[in-house]
Amino acid sequence: MKLLHIDSSVLGPHSVSRQVSAAIVDRLRQATPSLDLIYRDLTQTPLAHLSASHLAAVQGAPAPAELGPDLAASAAVLNEFLDADVVVIGAPMYNFTIPSQLKAWIDRILVAGKTFKYGAAGPEGLAGGKRVIVAVSRGGHYGAETPYAAGEHLETYLRWVFGFMGITGLEFISADGIQIGPEHRQKALAGALQAATSLRSA
Numbered sequence: 492m493k494l495l496h497i498d499s500s501v502l503g504p505h506s507v508s509r510q511v512s513a514a515i516v517d518r519l520r521q522a523t524p525s526l527d528l529i530y531r532d533l534t535q536t537p538l539a540h541l542s543a544s545h546l547a548a549v550q551g552a553p554a555p556a557e558l559g560p561d562l563a564a565s566a567a568v569l570n571e572f573l574d575a576d577v578v579v580i581g582a583p584m585y586n587f588t589i590p591s592q593l594k595a596w597i598d599r600i601l602v603a604g605k606t607f608k609y610g611a612a613g614p615e616g617l618a619g620g621k622r623v624i625v626a627v628s629r630g631g632h633y634g635a636e637t638p639y640a641a642g643e644h645l646e647t648y649l650r651w652v653f654g655f656m657g658i659t660g661l662e663f664i665s666a667d668g669i670q671i672g673p674e675h676r677q678k679a680l681a682g683a684l685q686a687a688t689s690l691r692s693a
């Protein structure tokens with residue numbers, strides 16, 4: 492069984508989502524020691540934004556030589572994703588949604604003919620059957636009962652993106668209110684780390 496672990500926080504050792512995603516992976520590895528683990532740090536090895544030449548090459552146009560590394564990186568992340576049975580994603584909220592590093596990764600895995608297709612009945616996901624667990628960290632609170640609910644574009648966005656690829660039942664472990672103060676931060680982090688220990692095995 493293959494587990495793909497992705498982090499996207501720019502805050503390195505100070506990151507909350509990195510601590511939570513690591514705890515999720517630890518829990519799954521303890522339960523299933525034979526897990527085959529691939530780790531991708533999207534800030535250490537960022538993916539480029541999509542370009543016109545990249546899109547043309549994907550459509551079959553001759554690719555200029557300088558596009559080689561970009562196409563290779565795209566193929567690598569897409570294959571890692573397609574091969575994975577379980578995907579664990581560290582996803583901090585930056586400006587109401589995911590970091591642009593994580594968006595760049597999504598731009599490389601949402602590929603027509605690979606993870607979705609347009610059929611007679613509309614879009615059809617081709618990547619179903621994966622388990623996706625997301626470690627979320629947010630500075631504030633965005634629950635339905637809060638005045639900020641309409642500003643939540645992280646969880647809603649990821650649910651839509653993975654659903655589009657046929658992956659439903661996303662699991663979220665969230666540490667919220669991180670920037671309210673040190674006590675909130677500590678409590679939210681402890682709660683998320685505790686929740687990670689209760690995850691069902693892979």
Ligand SMILES: Cc1cc2nc3c(=O)[nH]c(=O)nc-3n(C[C@H](O)[C@H](O)[C@H](O)COP(=O)(O)O)c2cc1C
Nearest residue numbers: 500506507508583584585586587628629630631669
């Ligand atoms: C550039 C930046 C933008 C942020 N934007 C938001 C935001 O829109 N809403 C929010 O609740 N918190 C926001 N925060 C706070 C982070 O969500 C919070 O610090 C969280 O712990 C970040 O996750 P990380 O520690 O894994 O990087 C922002 C933080 C940074 C650095």
